[in-house]
Protein backbone atom coordinates (compact mmCIF):
# COMPACT_ATOMS: atom_id res chain seq x y z
CA UNK A 1 0.00 0.00 0.00
CA UNK A 2 1.44 3.38 -1.06
CA UNK A 3 0.59 6.35 1.19
CA UNK A 4 0.70 8.77 -1.73
CA UNK A 5 -1.30 6.64 -4.18
CA UNK A 6 -4.75 7.98 -5.08
CA UNK A 7 -7.70 6.25 -3.47
CA UNK A 8 -8.75 4.85 -6.85
CA UNK A 9 -6.79 4.81 -10.07
CA UNK A 10 -8.46 3.59 -13.26
CA UNK A 11 -5.82 3.28 -15.99
CA UNK A 12 -6.62 2.70 -19.67
CA UNK A 13 -9.45 0.34 -18.86
CA UNK A 14 -11.25 -1.49 -21.64
CA UNK A 15 -14.02 -4.08 -21.58
CA UNK A 16 -15.47 -5.95 -24.50
CA UNK A 17 -18.55 -8.16 -24.61
CA UNK A 18 -18.12 -10.20 -27.79
CA UNK A 19 -18.18 -7.62 -30.56
CA UNK A 20 -19.36 -4.77 -28.26
CA UNK A 21 -16.74 -2.49 -26.77
CA UNK A 22 -18.45 -1.26 -23.59
CA UNK A 23 -15.34 0.60 -22.33
CA UNK A 24 -12.39 1.78 -24.36
CA UNK A 25 -9.21 3.15 -22.77
CA UNK A 26 -10.87 4.95 -19.84
CA UNK A 27 -8.65 6.55 -17.18
CA UNK A 28 -9.46 8.68 -14.13
CA UNK A 29 -8.73 8.97 -10.42
CA UNK A 30 -10.73 9.46 -7.25
CA UNK A 31 -9.23 10.94 -4.11
CA UNK A 32 -10.22 10.71 -0.46
CA UNK A 33 -13.15 12.92 0.47
CA UNK A 34 -13.99 13.68 -3.16
CA UNK A 35 -17.26 13.09 -4.98
CA UNK A 36 -16.74 12.31 -8.65
CA UNK A 37 -19.81 12.33 -10.88
CA UNK A 38 -19.80 9.82 -13.72
CA UNK A 39 -22.26 10.81 -16.39
CA UNK A 40 -23.08 9.80 -19.93
CA UNK A 41 -25.91 8.59 -22.13
CA UNK A 42 -27.58 5.20 -21.72
CA UNK A 43 -25.17 2.44 -22.67
CA UNK A 44 -22.11 4.68 -22.15
CA UNK A 45 -20.46 2.08 -19.89
CA UNK A 46 -21.08 3.49 -16.40
CA UNK A 47 -22.47 0.32 -14.82
CA UNK A 48 -19.83 -1.78 -16.57
CA UNK A 49 -17.17 0.41 -14.97
CA UNK A 50 -18.69 -0.22 -11.52
CA UNK A 51 -18.75 -3.95 -12.29
CA UNK A 52 -15.04 -3.82 -13.16
CA UNK A 53 -14.01 -1.79 -10.09
CA UNK A 54 -16.02 -4.01 -7.75
CA UNK A 55 -14.62 -7.22 -9.29
CA UNK A 56 -17.89 -8.54 -10.71
CA UNK A 57 -16.29 -8.55 -14.16
CA UNK A 58 -12.63 -8.63 -15.24
CA UNK A 59 -11.40 -5.88 -17.59
CA UNK A 60 -10.28 -6.82 -21.11
CA UNK A 61 -7.35 -4.43 -20.70
CA UNK A 62 -5.91 -1.79 -18.39
CA UNK A 63 -5.52 -1.71 -14.63
CA UNK A 64 -7.54 -0.58 -11.63
CA UNK A 65 -5.87 0.00 -8.29
CA UNK A 66 -7.06 1.01 -4.88
CA UNK A 67 -4.45 2.88 -2.83
CA UNK A 68 -1.87 1.52 -5.23
CA UNK A 69 -3.00 -2.10 -4.86
CA UNK A 70 -3.89 -3.66 -8.24
CA UNK A 71 -7.37 -5.17 -8.13
CA UNK A 72 -6.92 -7.56 -11.04
CA UNK A 73 -7.73 -11.14 -10.11
CA UNK A 74 -9.36 -10.20 -6.80
CA UNK A 75 -12.87 -11.39 -5.90
CA UNK A 76 -15.62 -8.88 -5.06
CA UNK A 77 -15.40 -9.73 -1.35
CA UNK A 78 -11.63 -9.13 -1.39
CA UNK A 79 -12.12 -5.78 -3.12
CA UNK A 80 -14.81 -4.90 -0.60
CA UNK A 81 -12.40 -5.82 2.20
CA UNK A 82 -9.89 -3.38 0.66
CA UNK A 83 -12.54 -0.66 0.98
CA UNK A 84 -14.43 -0.35 -2.33
CA UNK A 85 -18.15 -1.00 -2.29
CA UNK A 86 -21.03 -0.26 -4.65
CA UNK A 87 -24.78 0.04 -4.57
CA UNK A 88 -26.98 -1.50 -7.25
CA UNK A 89 -29.58 0.15 -9.49
CA UNK A 90 -32.21 -2.18 -8.08
CA UNK A 91 -31.52 -2.94 -4.45
CA UNK A 92 -32.37 -6.50 -3.47
CA UNK A 93 -32.93 -6.51 0.27
CA UNK A 94 -33.23 -9.76 2.19
CA UNK A 95 -36.97 -10.27 2.33
CA UNK A 96 -38.52 -11.52 5.55
CA UNK A 97 -35.82 -9.64 7.44
CA UNK A 98 -35.89 -6.27 9.12
CA UNK A 99 -33.90 -3.14 8.27
CA UNK A 100 -31.65 -3.94 11.23
CA UNK A 101 -31.00 -7.51 10.03
CA UNK A 102 -30.28 -6.40 6.47
CA UNK A 103 -27.63 -3.97 7.68
CA UNK A 104 -26.31 -6.13 10.52
CA UNK A 105 -25.45 -8.94 8.09
CA UNK A 106 -23.18 -6.51 6.25
CA UNK A 107 -21.71 -5.23 9.55
CA UNK A 108 -20.55 -8.74 10.42
CA UNK A 109 -18.21 -8.60 7.43
CA UNK A 110 -14.75 -7.49 8.64
CA UNK A 111 -16.01 -7.08 12.22
CA UNK A 112 -12.66 -8.21 13.63
CA UNK A 113 -10.74 -5.54 11.65
CA UNK A 114 -12.97 -2.59 12.48
CA UNK A 115 -11.21 0.53 13.76
CA UNK A 116 -11.49 1.04 17.49
CA UNK A 117 -12.90 -2.47 17.90
CA UNK A 118 -16.44 -1.32 17.05
CA UNK A 119 -18.84 -4.28 17.31
CA UNK A 120 -21.15 -5.24 14.44
CA UNK A 121 -24.13 -4.05 16.50
CA UNK A 122 -22.51 -0.66 17.17
CA UNK A 123 -21.59 -0.36 13.50
CA UNK A 124 -25.20 -1.18 12.51
CA UNK A 125 -26.49 1.49 14.90
CA UNK A 126 -24.00 4.05 13.56
CA UNK A 127 -24.79 3.51 9.88
CA UNK A 128 -28.56 3.40 10.49
CA UNK A 129 -28.22 6.78 12.20
CA UNK A 130 -26.12 8.13 9.32
CA UNK A 131 -28.73 6.92 6.85
CA UNK A 132 -31.68 8.33 8.79
CA UNK A 133 -33.14 4.88 9.45
CA UNK A 134 -32.99 4.59 13.25
CA UNK A 135 -36.76 4.84 13.61
CA UNK A 136 -37.27 2.14 10.96
CA UNK A 137 -34.85 -0.43 12.35
CA UNK A 138 -37.58 -2.98 13.11
CA UNK A 139 -39.51 -2.51 9.87
CA UNK A 140 -39.58 -5.54 7.57
CA UNK A 141 -37.85 -5.04 4.20
CA UNK A 142 -41.18 -5.48 2.40
CA UNK A 143 -42.73 -2.51 4.22
CA UNK A 144 -40.16 0.07 3.06
CA UNK A 145 -40.73 2.95 0.70
CA UNK A 146 -38.43 3.33 -2.32
CA UNK A 147 -36.54 6.06 -0.51
CA UNK A 148 -36.06 3.92 2.61
CA UNK A 149 -34.92 1.00 0.48
CA UNK A 150 -32.27 3.21 -1.13
CA UNK A 151 -31.09 4.33 2.29
CA UNK A 152 -30.83 0.71 3.47
CA UNK A 153 -28.75 0.06 0.35
CA UNK A 154 -26.43 2.90 1.42
CA UNK A 155 -26.37 1.70 5.04
CA UNK A 156 -25.44 -1.82 3.95
CA UNK A 157 -22.58 -0.45 1.88
CA UNK A 158 -21.40 1.74 4.79
CA UNK A 159 -21.50 -1.23 7.14
CA UNK A 160 -18.49 -2.64 5.30
CA UNK A 161 -16.46 0.47 6.27
CA UNK A 162 -15.68 1.61 2.72
CA UNK A 163 -13.10 4.18 1.68
CA UNK A 164 -14.70 4.31 -1.79
CA UNK A 165 -18.46 4.21 -2.28
CA UNK A 166 -19.96 3.82 -5.76
CA UNK A 167 -23.63 4.74 -6.08
CA UNK A 168 -25.52 3.60 -9.19
CA UNK A 169 -28.56 5.79 -9.93
CA UNK A 170 -29.39 6.02 -6.24
CA UNK A 171 -31.85 8.89 -6.89
CA UNK A 172 -33.94 7.05 -9.49
CA UNK A 173 -37.61 7.05 -8.52
CA UNK A 174 -37.20 9.57 -5.68
CA UNK A 175 -38.98 12.90 -5.33
CA UNK A 176 -37.10 16.17 -4.74
CA UNK A 177 -37.22 15.98 -0.93
CA UNK A 178 -36.12 12.34 -0.84
CA UNK A 179 -33.29 13.13 -3.28
CA UNK A 180 -32.13 15.99 -1.05
CA UNK A 181 -31.99 13.60 1.92
CA UNK A 182 -29.73 11.22 0.00
CA UNK A 183 -27.53 14.08 -1.24
CA UNK A 184 -27.13 15.27 2.34
CA UNK A 185 -26.05 11.78 3.42
CA UNK A 186 -23.47 11.61 0.62
CA UNK A 187 -22.15 15.08 1.45
CA UNK A 188 -21.75 13.98 5.08
CA UNK A 189 -19.79 10.90 3.97
CA UNK A 190 -17.49 13.11 1.91
CA UNK A 191 -16.89 15.11 5.10
CA UNK A 192 -15.74 11.88 6.74
CA UNK A 193 -13.15 11.41 3.99
CA UNK A 194 -14.96 8.75 1.96
CA UNK A 195 -14.41 9.00 -1.81
CA UNK A 196 -17.59 8.62 -3.85
CA UNK A 197 -18.33 7.87 -7.50
CA UNK A 198 -21.82 9.12 -8.20
CA UNK A 199 -23.49 7.66 -11.31
CA UNK A 200 -26.68 9.56 -11.89
CA UNK A 201 -28.94 10.77 -14.68
CA UNK A 202 -30.27 13.65 -12.53
CA UNK A 203 -27.78 16.18 -13.88
CA UNK A 204 -28.77 18.96 -11.50
CA UNK A 205 -27.97 16.68 -8.56
CA UNK A 206 -24.63 15.75 -10.13
CA UNK A 207 -23.70 19.38 -10.68
CA UNK A 208 -24.76 20.36 -7.17
CA UNK A 209 -23.06 17.52 -5.30
CA UNK A 210 -19.91 16.65 -7.22
CA UNK A 211 -16.43 18.09 -6.94
CA UNK A 212 -15.48 16.78 -10.37
CA UNK A 213 -17.38 15.22 -13.24
CA UNK A 214 -16.16 12.55 -15.66
CA UNK A 215 -18.16 12.26 -18.88
CA UNK A 216 -18.20 9.05 -20.88
CA UNK A 217 -19.99 8.27 -24.13
CA UNK A 218 -19.93 5.05 -26.12
CA UNK A 219 -17.33 3.62 -23.80
CA UNK A 220 -14.82 6.45 -24.16
CA UNK A 221 -13.97 9.25 -21.75
CA UNK A 222 -15.07 12.46 -23.39
CA UNK A 223 -13.76 14.87 -20.75
CA UNK A 224 -13.53 15.59 -17.05
CA UNK A 225 -13.49 18.74 -14.95
CA UNK A 226 -15.33 20.98 -12.53
CA UNK A 227 -19.13 20.61 -12.83
CA UNK A 228 -19.83 24.11 -14.18
CA UNK A 229 -16.96 23.86 -16.68
CA UNK A 230 -18.08 20.46 -17.94
CA UNK A 231 -21.70 21.58 -18.20
CA UNK A 232 -20.69 24.34 -20.62
CA UNK A 233 -18.60 22.19 -22.95
CA UNK A 234 -20.19 21.98 -26.38
CA UNK A 235 -19.25 18.30 -26.81
CA UNK A 236 -20.92 17.40 -23.48
CA UNK A 237 -24.03 19.39 -24.37
CA UNK A 238 -24.08 17.70 -27.75
CA UNK A 239 -23.79 14.07 -26.58
CA UNK A 240 -25.63 14.22 -23.27
CA UNK A 241 -26.92 17.39 -21.67
CA UNK A 242 -28.71 19.03 -24.57
CA UNK A 243 -29.18 22.79 -24.42
CA UNK A 244 -31.68 22.99 -21.59
CA UNK A 245 -29.42 22.33 -18.61
CA UNK A 246 -26.57 24.60 -19.80
CA UNK A 247 -28.94 27.51 -20.41
CA UNK A 248 -30.10 27.27 -16.79
CA UNK A 249 -26.60 27.82 -15.38
Ligand SMILES: Nc1ncnc2c1ncn2[C@@H]1O[C@H](COP(=O)(O)OP(=O)(O)OP(=O)(O)O)[C@@H](O)[C@H]1O
Pocket residue numbers: 017020021022040041042043044045046047048049
Ligand atom coordinates in the same frame (compact mmCIF):
# COMPACT_ATOMS: atom_id res chain seq x y z
N1 LIG B 1 -23.15 -8.55 -19.81
C1 LIG B 1 -23.19 -7.89 -20.97
N2 LIG B 1 -23.22 -8.54 -22.15
C2 LIG B 1 -23.24 -7.88 -23.32
N3 LIG B 1 -23.23 -6.55 -23.43
C3 LIG B 1 -23.23 -5.84 -22.28
C4 LIG B 1 -23.22 -6.46 -21.00
N4 LIG B 1 -23.22 -5.48 -20.05
C5 LIG B 1 -23.24 -4.30 -20.70
N5 LIG B 1 -23.25 -4.52 -22.04
C6 LIG B 1 -23.23 -3.49 -23.07
O1 LIG B 1 -22.18 -2.58 -22.75
C7 LIG B 1 -22.58 -1.25 -23.03
C8 LIG B 1 -22.48 -0.39 -21.77
O2 LIG B 1 -23.53 -0.77 -20.87
P1 LIG B 1 -23.69 -0.17 -19.40
O3 LIG B 1 -24.82 -0.87 -18.75
O4 LIG B 1 -22.37 -0.22 -18.71
O5 LIG B 1 -24.06 1.34 -19.71
P2 LIG B 1 -24.59 2.48 -18.72
O6 LIG B 1 -23.79 3.69 -19.02
O7 LIG B 1 -24.55 1.97 -17.32
O8 LIG B 1 -26.07 2.67 -19.20
P3 LIG B 1 -27.40 3.12 -18.37
O9 LIG B 1 -27.26 4.60 -18.14
O10 LIG B 1 -28.50 2.78 -19.33
O11 LIG B 1 -27.43 2.32 -17.09
C9 LIG B 1 -23.99 -1.32 -23.63
O12 LIG B 1 -23.86 -1.38 -25.03
C10 LIG B 1 -24.50 -2.63 -23.08
O13 LIG B 1 -25.47 -3.17 -23.94
